[in-house]
Amino acid sequence: MSPRILTDRSFRAALGLTAFFAVWQALTSLGLIDAFLLPSPVAVAGALWDMALDGSLWVHLGASLQRVAVGFALACVVGMALGLICGWWRGVADFVRPVVEALRPIPPLAWIPITILWFGLGDAASYFLVFLGAVFPAFVATYTAVRGLDRNQMNAALCLGATPWQLFTDVLIPASLAIILPALRFPLGV
Incomplete structure (x- = not known):
């Protein structure tokens, strides 16, 4: 083998996986x-x-993908809506963020016993666990995106006579989506 092949990362990764499966097969x-x-x-x-x-x-596979899709969609709707509202109105954030910050560190797996008590063993429990895994990262990404927006865009819209609703729907949401949508890859991974 040439030295170039041995330094190639993808070759080393494939070699490591092959060795792992070979050892596993041999032990079994x-x-x-x-x-x-x-x-x-x-x-x-x-x-x-x-x-x-x-x-x-x-x-x-279809049933599992359905559970992920439903839970993730609900998490995106709730997390992004709360993130937009809390990022825009500091008074709302003062009430919501402490609750989010208290619940966010709890891993979704720790919610399994109470989820079984609340929802039983059906699909609703799965939707809820996927929702819990994704809603907090979606909220944080949206809140951070809204709070980090350039205020010059807001001031320019206000100078042009934008109402608060127009400012929210025509400036804040489109400007923050460029940051929010790529950040939603993390909650999907969770």
């Missing part, structure tokens, strides 16, 4: 890891192939 094949608790990569790939062929994989 030698019986050092219980194949019932942690099946080998070959067994996992076989089960994946079987599920893809019988269609059950696509049904479960």
Whole structure:
């Protein structure tokens, strides 16, 4: 192998993944890891192939994507709306931000017991957990974007006779969306 290939990051990453799966397969094949608790990569790939062929994989994948989409959409609507309102009106932010800052550090997994009590084991519980994982980052991104806007745009609109509603809908929202929309990748990842 040439030295250039060994220094290529993608080659090293592929080599690391290959070594990981090879060690995993070897440990399972030698019986050092219980194949019932942690099946080998070959067994996992076989089960994946079987599920893809019988269609059950696509049904479960669709259900999971639906849960993520619904929870994320709700989080974006609520987080962005609260972020816009709190960023625009400091009086509202004084009431809302302490609640957000108190709840935001709690990981979504810690909400599972109370979520089961509130919603049971159905889809509503899944929607709620995805919502909790994404609403706080969406709020913070929106609030930060609104508070960081250039005030010269606001002042220019006011000088041109913009009403407060026009200032909010025609200046604040479009100007902050350029910052908010790329920042929504983080809550989607969460």
